[in-house]
Each structure stands twice: as structure tokens, then as C-alpha cells.
Amino acid sequence: MTQRDRLRQLIIDFCNERQVRTFSLRELSRKYKNYEDIGIGGKTPESTVRRLLQQLRDSGSVIFHDRHGKRGHYTFCDKVLLDYEMVSVDGQDCKLSPMKSHAKEYLFEIFGRRRRLVEKAQIVLGPECMYKRCRNTFNDPENEPYTEVHHIRPLCRGGADAIWNLSVLCGHHHKQAHFAHQQERDDLEKYLLGAVRERL
Ligand SMILES: [Zn+2]
Ligand SMILES: [Zn+2]
Numbered sequence: 001m002t003q004r005d006r007l008r009q010l011i012i013d014f015c016n017e018r019q020v021r022t023f024s025l026r027e028l029s030r031k032y033k034n035y036e037d038i039g040i041g042g043k044t045p046e047s048t049v050r051r052l053l054q055q056l057r058d059s060g061s062v063i064f065h066d067r068h069g070k071r072g073h074y075t076f077c078d079k080v081l082l083d084y085e086m087v088s089v090d091g092q093d094c095k096l097s098p099m100k101s102h103a104k105e106y107l108f109e110i111f112g113r114r115r116r117l118v119e120k121a122q123i124v125l126g127p128e129c130m131y132k133r134c135r136n137t138f139n140d141p142e143n144e145p146y147t148e149v150h151h152i153r154p155l156c157r158g159g160a161d162a163i164w165n166l167s168v169l170c171g172h173h174h175k176q177a178h179f180a181h182q183q184e185r186d187d188l189e190k191y192l193l194g195a196v197r198e199r200l
Helices: 003-018 025-032 045-058 101-111 115-125 171-179 182-199
Strands: 022-024 062-064 073-076 086-089 092-095 148-151 166-169
Touching: 003 022, 003 025, 003 045, 003 073, 022 025, 025 045, 045 062, 101 148, 101 171, 115 148, 115 166, 115 182, 148 171, 166 171, 166 182, 171 182
Parallel strands: none
Antiparallel strands: 022 073, 062 073, 086 092, 148 166
């Protein structure tokens, strides 16, 4: 493995850890100090890394930003999916194209949730959609109401994975909570926080 390949792997690890593909050399250096782990030594390891980043840019693995705002940042753009960009469905990793974190959170809530917390939410908060007087809830093949458990304040925005931050929604209102216009999402969030408080 060449130094360049090792740096590429290091960048993948770094992006996975932070769940974002854009980084600066300073951030990378703060984390990996002297880059000894990938065998880069010498007095000026950072200039070696800068040179390797140049090579990675030439081969299309990273983009260098020189526009205002992101100046000095790199974006990893290899067409491999990072671990955090995959969603597990019934234990199988599904590869999804890179998508926004709130969209991923939506899929995670539908397919990857811990069963116990979902059941607890449905017992405590009720078996039907909590949004206003919604009548959208339908029955599943077992004749149980089909609902989805949603984090009112999204996990990806620092919301807690706790009962007071959970709500029970029908498929339509759950989708609305994630994908509607910001104002609509804010209204829903406010309403649900109040509705949960009443039921706890
Ligand atoms: Zn949700
Ligand atoms: Zn509903």
C-alpha cells in the first residue's frame, strides 16, 4: 500500500467518524498529529500530506475548495459509500446514494429502530397518529394499527433518543415531519412536543 493509499484510508476513517465528507488539513492534523500511523515521518509531515492530497486531487479522490466560506477545505468524493451512508434493513446493509442526514434518519426510524423503544412509545403515547385529529392510521396484516415512531427533535440535530422526544405518527405525517417546508416542520415539532407532554 502506498502512502497515498494509506492517506486515502485515513480520510475515509475520518469522514466516517465525523459523518461528513468535507474536512480541512488542520482538522485532519489535529486528529492524527504526526501521521505516524500511516508511516509519514520527517520534520514536516503536514507538507507531505499536502503533497499527497494534491495527488488524491489529481486522481479525482478529493476536491479542493478555494471558494470563499470553504476555503482550505477538501471534500472526499470517491464513489465509495462510507459506512455512515448505509442504512441497515433487517440486518442487511442497503447502499443508498449519499443523502441528507435527516432523510437517513427517516429511513432509520422506519427500518432500523430498536423494537422495544418503538413498542414502548406506542404503549405510552397511543396506537394512532398523534398529529391533531389525524385519521390516516391504517391496520397492518396482523390487524394492528400501522404507525411509525419519530424523533420530534431529530437525532441528527441533537435530539434525544428518549420517550419525551418520541412521537407516534402515521406514514403521511411522518414523511411531512421530515420533508415538508421548514415552517410546516417547525409547526409539527411544536405541536408534537405539546402533545407528548400531555400524555406523559
Ligand atoms: Zn422521523
Ligand atoms: Zn397522521
